[in-house]
Amino acid sequence: MMPGNYILLYSSPTGEKREKRLAIADEQLTAITGTISRCGKQELPSSLFANLIHFLMYSRFASHVHDDDRKFSVSDSCTSCGTCAAVCPAGNIELVEGKPVWKHHCELCCGCIHLCPVQAIQAGRSTEKRQRYRNPAVSIGDLKKEILKGRP
Numbered sequence: 662m663m664p665g666n667y668i669l670l671y672s673s674p675t676g677e678k679r680e681k682r683l684a685i686a687d688e689q690l691t692a693i694t695g696t697i698s699r700c701g702k703q704e705l706p707s708s709l710f711a712n713l714i715h716f717l718m719y720s721r722f723a724s725h726v727h728d729d730d731r732k733f734s735v736s737d738s739c740t741s742c743g744t745c746a747a748v749c750p751a752g753n754i755e756l757v758e759g760k761p762v763w764k765h766h767c768e769l770c771c772g773c774i775h776l777c778p779v780q781a782i783q784a785g786r787s788t789e790k791r792q793r794y795r796n797p798a799v800s801i802g803d804l805k806k807e808i809l810k811g812r813p
């Protein structure tokens with residue numbers, strides 16, 4: 662389990678709670694990578710619960726996800742740094758006169774909201790007070806490089 666970061670629904674954990682969760686995740690990842698290197702690729706067991714959630718929710722989510730950036734906005738605190746455009750994995754943000762404009766092929770990853778250094782991006786009122794999250798082991802510079810490699 663990693664620190665939750667779906668800011669559209671809740672705030673990310675902070676402080677000791679976040680550190681503890683990351684430390685446990687690191688231990689589990691070591692065990693998981695050990696198992697994979699010993700056993701090779703294996704099919705994951707099917708989960709009835711996951712299949713049910715997928716069946717009930719995915720088609721609804723997929724039908725509007727690209728347009729959901731219409732609820733995003735940027736405040737006057739934007740410094741025109743360009744981070745949001747650089748980290749968007751879908752290439753969905755263009756800076757126009759120094760401010761982000763969303764192009765409606767969003768994947769709703771919430772990366773732009775989390776990684777804006779001045780928290781200038783909101784998705785309605787509910788995100789205004791919610792905690793942003795970035796894995797402390799990953800720098801914004803590394804993210805930008807990785808995202809550029811994988812971008813469509």
Ligand code: SF4
Pocket residue numbers: 735738739740741742743744745746759760761776777778779780781782
């Ligand atoms: S990351 Fe934030 S400050 Fe930088 S351009 Fe985007 S909205 Fe503005």
Ligand code: SF4
Pocket residue numbers: 730748749750751752753754763766767768769770771772773774
């Ligand atoms: S970073 Fe994620 S949430 Fe933001 S516009 Fe790109 S795909 Fe959408």
